[in-house]
Amino acid sequence: xxxxxxxxxxxxxxxxxxxxxxxxxxxxxxxxxxxxxxxxxxxxxxxxxxxxxxxxxxxxxxxxxxxxxxxxxxxxxxxxxxxxxxxxxxxxxxxxxxxxxxxxxxxxxxxxxxxxxxxxxxxxxxxxxxxxxxxxxxxxxxxxxxxxxxxxxxxxxxxxxxxxxxxxxx
Numbered sequence: 001x002x003x004x005x006x007x008x009x010x011x012x013x014x015x016x017x018x019x020x021x022x023x024x025x026x027x028x029x030x031x032x033x034x035x036x037x038x039x040x041x042x043x044x045x046x047x048x049x050x051x052x053x054x055x056x057x058x059x060x061x062x063x064x065x066x067x068x069x070x071x072x073x074x075x076x077x078x079x080x081x082x083x084x085x086x087x088x089x090x091x092x093x094x095x096x097x098x099x100x101x102x103x104x105x106x107x108x109x110x111x112x113x114x115x116x117x118x119x120x121x122x123x124x125x126x127x128x129x130x131x132x133x134x135x136x137x138x139x140x141x142x143x144x145x146x147x148x149x150x151x152x153x154x155x156x157x158x159x160x161x162x163x164x165x166x167x168x169x170x
Contacts (some may be wrong), residue, residue, distance in 0.1 A: 009070035017041040032056040034077040
């Protein structure tokens with residue numbers, strides 16, 4: 001990926017064998033280590049002969065220590081941690097889409113087909129979120145999506161769908 005100009009950041013395996021090329025100074029309290037490393041196992045040297053970035057942080061929310069690896073040697077360690085956090089949010093979004101909007105696979109394989117399907121799912125997600133904000137209650141996005149999905153072909157208002165007492169049409 002590095003040779004193709006693609007930047008990545010991910011979690012580093014605890015079993016990874018590496019040597020530290022350079023230890024960088026950290027300025028933020030939550031950054032425990034910022035290093036330039038090179039994979040030193042036979043398999044690692046063959047698969048990735050370039051220098052990598054290893055950033056070890058302590059997550060502020062729960063104190064958990066996380067270790068990231070990536071090929072961006074120029075950004076700050078804090079920005080690399082923020083990139084990973086953004087990546088996690090994107091993964092959670094797609095997990096929610098797969099679970100709730102029934103996108104198990106892409107219909108088309110072209111870039112345009114995938115974009116259309118993802119954008120459609122995002123629009124549905126945003127509309128559901130808007131309904132959740134307009135009609136505050138204790139329903140989760142999943143519950144709202146299920147109620148709307150079950151009643152797509154019925155003539156009922158959103159208020160009726162989201163009320164806890166089921167109403168029937170006459």
